[in-house]
Amino acid sequence: MRTDSSPGTLPAREHLPxxxxxxxxxxxxxxxxxxxxDLQPCVRRLHEHLERTFPYAFxxxxxxxxxxxxxxxxxxxxxxxxxxxxAFRLEQKGRGRALRTVWSASDAPVLxxxxxxxxxxxxxxxxxxxxxISGHSDLAIGSRLARSxxxxxxxxxxxxxxxxxxxxxxxxxxxxxxxxxxxxxxRRDVAQVLLPLVEDTGWxxxxxxxxxxERAGLRIHEVPVDWVDDPxxxxxxxxxxxxxxxxxxxxxxxxxxxxxxxxRITRPFGDxxxxxxxxxxxxxxxxxxxxxxxxxxxxxxxxxxxxxxFRQFGGSQTANALALLVSAVANTAANxxxxxxxxxxxxxxxxxxxxxxxxxxxxxxxxxxLAALNAASSDPAHSTELAVLIAANLAATVLRFLLFRAWVxxxxxxxxxxxxVVTTRTPSSSAYPTxxxxxxxxxPLPQRPTANQYAxxxxxxxxxxxxxxxxxxxxxx
Numbered sequence: 375m376r377t378d379s380s381p382g383t384l385p386a387r388e389h390l391p392x393x394x395x396x397x398x399x400x401x402x403x404x405x406x407x408x409x410x411x412d413l414q415p416c417v418r419r420l421h422e423h424l425e426r427t428f429p430y431a432f433x434x435x436x437x438x439x440x441x442x443x444x445x446x447x448x449x450x451x452x453x454x455x456x457x458x459x460x461a462f463r464l465e466q467k468g469r470g471r472a473l474r475t476v477w478s479a480s481d482a483p484v485l486x487x488x489x490x491x492x493x494x495x496x497x498x499x500x501x502x503x504x505x506x507i508s509g510h511s512d513l514a515i516g517s518r519l520a521r522s523x524x525x526x527x528x529x530x531x532x533x534x535x536x537x538x539x540x541x542x543x544x545x546x547x548x549x550x551x552x553x554x555x556x557x558x559x560x561r562r563d564v565a566q567v568l569l570p571l572v573e574d575t576g577w578x579x580x581x582x583x584x585x586x587x588e589r590a591g592l593r594i595h596e597v598p599v600d601w602v603d604d605p606x607x608x609x610x611x612x613x614x615x616x617x618x619x620x621x622x623x624x625x626x627x628x629x630x631x632x633x634x635x636x637x638r639i640t641r642p643f644g645d646x647x648x649x650x651x652x653x654x655x656x657x658x659x660x661x662x663x664x665x666x667x668x669x670x671x672x673x674x675x676x677x678x679x680x681x682x683x684f685r686q687f688g689g690s691q692t693a694n695a696l697a698l699l700v701s702a703v704a705n706t707a708a709n710x711x712x713x714x715x716x717x718x719x720x721x722x723x724x725x726x727x728x729x730x731x732x733x734x735x736x737x738x739x740x741x742x743x744l745a746a747l748n749a750a751s752s753d754p755a756h757s758t759e760l761a762v763l764i765a766a767n768l769a770a771t772v773l774r775f776l777l778f779r780a781w782v783x784x785x786x787x788x789x790x791x792x793x794x795v796v797t798t799r800t801p802s803s804s805a806y807p808t809x810x811x812x813x814x815x816x817x818p819l820p821q822r823p824t825a826n827q828y829a830x831x832x833x834x835x836x837x838x839x840x841x842x843x844x845x846x847x848x849x850x851x
Contacts, residue, residue, distance in 0.1 A: 387509035399430040401482035405472040407439040437472035470579025489556035495600035511595035516557030520598035527603030553581040578621035632718025665713035677701040702733035714783035728782040736770035
């Protein structure tokens, strides 16, 4: 069971140190496919904006996804003319594949990407990456659905975007507001751990990355953006929507089955008060109490509805036993998932069996209360029965929480010593082996060099193989 103080595999977030170094702080990737007309004005406009507003060294990387027009020639010319521009050529299509390949090979501590049409106002770029540089957040996304965003687009795309967002919230419990906006950034240390778990190589890449990061407890910063739709976009809406829905089903199935090692990609939250050692205060008690009270309130309402229904067909004792049994099973399942954070099917049967023992104690309290009431009055009113049962259930609820916390769902987080070991794993590995890696802090934060400090180098076409989740396994040469 994951606890709030689980150290995970990532170190605490820290502000990137200031100083002089040759490594760019920011690497902005522009994935393109047959964009010979838009590529040059996009890169020049972005370069001019970064030269004028960004205070640190930067790089612009053109990720060519197997273009068949003159896009590679345009990229080659831009690389030769602008020192901060680099170009990669991939022989397979897929925006997710391009981002994974370039981000995995980049040496910049902050990685970003944006669409070539520059639909998003570039003034949002610095607010996007600033929380990552400062160490406040792990990922950052531009949101067109925030209240303060200003968006110009047709009703069709507006409907599709909001419908997709509702699907994510309803099926994957996503809390971020805009998964499809082509304007995102991530810290490199987070990308190295997170990207091997992302399977999609197309347009669903963004959504899968964000869902896994959010479920693992990583912090996602959202920036309201000004966005103008590109009427000449070549994105196939129907095909993309179909692939996205397939991705939602695949990720939802993996999360429900517990096959994603979410507890292994968490990081300590630095000065988070939940990580502080306080004597005589159990960790996570406040959060568990809130969750237990919410579940308990709903269970009590459910129990009373069941009791009133069963009371129409039998005596008070029979109705109480049946209502308490059904509500106890639902209560144990809800507390297991929501209050104590136990995911997956492991131990579910044992937890339900222990929950039935707790149910027996609650049954004894409520049945004894009804027996005492019937002994005091031969024909008590239905409202009186409900009042007695509520009082008895309150006492049983306190006892149930104590037994759940100490016996059914004990917190075993303290049994494992806190460790700073960094682990590497692949989704295809069932054991997820752990190995110690040397801690390599980022190079000092450099000031942006001037153009004359660079020497123009001839363009070399780099053919990179697509990076799959298994490509990070050191056993795969």
